[in-house]
Amino acid sequence: MKIKVNSDIIKSLTPCEDRLVNYLNHYNKLNFDILEFLALDKITTEDKVWVSVRLMPKELVAAFAVDCASRASTYAAQVVLKSSTYAAHAVSHASYAASYAAKAASLASYADRAASYADLAAYDAAYAADLAAYDAAYAQGASDTLTAATADTASAEERELQLKSIAQLIETLDGHA
Numbered sequence: 001m002k003i004k005v006n007s008d009i010i011k012s013l014t015p016c017e018d019r020l021v022n023y024l025n026h027y028n029k030l031n032f033d034i035l036e037f038l039a040l041d042k043i044t045t046e047d048k049v050w051v052s053v054r055l056m057p058k059e060l061v062a063a064f065a066v067d068c069a070s071r072a073s074t075y076a077a078q079v080v081l082k083s084s085t086y087a088a089h090a091v092s093h094a095s096y097a098a099s100y101a102a103k104a105a106s107l108a109s110y111a112d113r114a115a116s117y118a119d120l121a122a123y124d125a126a127y128a129a130d131l132a133a134y135d136a137a138y139a140q141g142a143s144d145t146l147t148a149a150t151a152d153t154a155s156a157e158e159r160e161l162q163l164k165s166i167a168q169l170i171e172t173l174d175g176h177a
Contacts, residue, residue, distance in 0.1 A: 003170065035167055038163050053118040068122045
């Protein structure tokens, strides 16, 4: 099973104007499968996740949401071990990601809602990584600039892991199709 991505499919998802304009400016007449789409360099990782969770089969969306929540919880737990004073915030945000993942799994039969919850779980996983890194750096007395850079790096790394997770799920599906 190949999941196709092109301008008509993107338009049918009714993305925000910025997402659509960016895609049309760079890739208007081109057709991709989802794995090729994930490798495009002029589409943000957030937009790749947003599109992917709306096109993937509901079973993969649920698996992806659970994966995001699991990573967020793991990341927060690691920070708790390093810095218990400020890590409570990270744990709280990881629990939001876990909650969204659970909703995505329970609503897997409702593809649109599952995609939205998976997208929120992915966002919260990245946010939890961002917040946990910020809290850890802050707890260590880092400067504001270093703290922000550490958090941004953690969030970006989480988003890249999410793209890899989506690709692996789709490759697994393609291998069994």
